[in-house]
Amino acid sequence: AQTVTQSQPEMSVQEAETVTLSCTYDTSENNYYLFWYKQPPSRQMILVIRQEAYKQQNATENRFSVNFQKAAKSFSLKISDSQLGDTAMYFCAFIYHNTNAGKSTFGDGTTLTVKP
Amino acid sequence: NAGVTQTPKFRVLKTGQSMTLLCAQDMNHEYMYWYRQDPGMGLRLIHYSVGEGTTAKGEVPDGYNVSRLKKQNFLLGLESAAPSQTSVYFCASVQGPGELFFGEGSRLTVL
Numbered sequence: 001a002q003t004v005t006q007s008q009p010e011m012s013v014q015e016a017e018t019v020t021l022s023c024t025y026d027t028s029e030n031n032y033y034l035f036w037y038k039q040p041p042s043r044q045m046i047l048v049i050r051q052e053a054y055k056q057q058n059a060t061e062n063r064f065s066v067n068f069q070k071a072a073k074s075f076s077l078k079i080s081d082s083q084l085g086d087t088a089m090y091f092c093a094f095i096y097h098n099t100n101a102g103k104s105t106f107g108d109g110t111t112l113t114v115k116p
Numbered sequence: 117n118a119g120v121t122q123t124p125k126f127r128v129l130k131t132g133q134s135m136t137l138l139c140a141q142d143m144n145h146e147y148m149y150w151y152r153q154d155p156g157m158g159l160r161l162i163h164y165s166v167g168e169g170t171t172a173k174g175e176v177p178d179g180y181n182v183s184r185l186k187k188q189n190f191l192l193g194l195e196s197a198a199p200s201q202t203s204v205y206f207c208a209s210v211q212g213p214g215e216l217f218f219g220e221g222s223r224l225t226v227l
């Protein structure tokens with residue numbers, strides 16, 4: 001079974017600064033996908049960034065980047081130039097697919113507050 | 117393009133009542149999921165489906181039933197609601213390995 005651990009329940013950062021959210025996971029599988037989702041107060045789940053486990057290059061989406069360490073099973077999210085609109089709960093998620101399963105596992109989330 | 121639509125968005129039930137949540141997706145996705153999210157917590161998988169006519173249990177399936185009679189619809193049923201089932205329910209779908217597309221959530225309160 002997969003597990004996802006987000007060890008930081010809450011974090012805060014000053015506007016325009018950089019913050020890193022941590023995520024570790026445990027799996028015996030080799031081919032999988034990792035995601036960071038953002039959930040603002042509106043409750044909508046919004047994809048921030050995705051990483052395919054077979055790719056060594058870390059994914060980047062504008063101000064968001066990941067540090068993917070497959071051997072260490074670590075998948076941290078770095079937010080650069082933080083903006084007030086980044087205030088939200090962030091979830092790390094693991095998704096593996098095979099012919100008979102489609103399970104996903106989410107961490108318990110990190111509440112990020114960006115302060116003006 | 118509506119994506120993933122959940123109905124109803126809000127519902128209040130009394131203990132012992134039954135109800136069905138409907139999830140509809142218009143992206144022809146094979147995989148569909150039902151999650152629950154309790155306050156301050158992440159999403160926990162209730163049931164999922166890897167194709168029309170198939171369903172499987174997730175990590176918290178007790179008290180829920182599901183059906184996937186049509187590829188585009190995934191129904192979540194509560195036969196006898198309990199206060200412990202008060203939660204926000206999310207449906208999601210995906211075609212294959214990749215991004216989950218979520219509905220907007222359904223808030224259920226059981227009194």
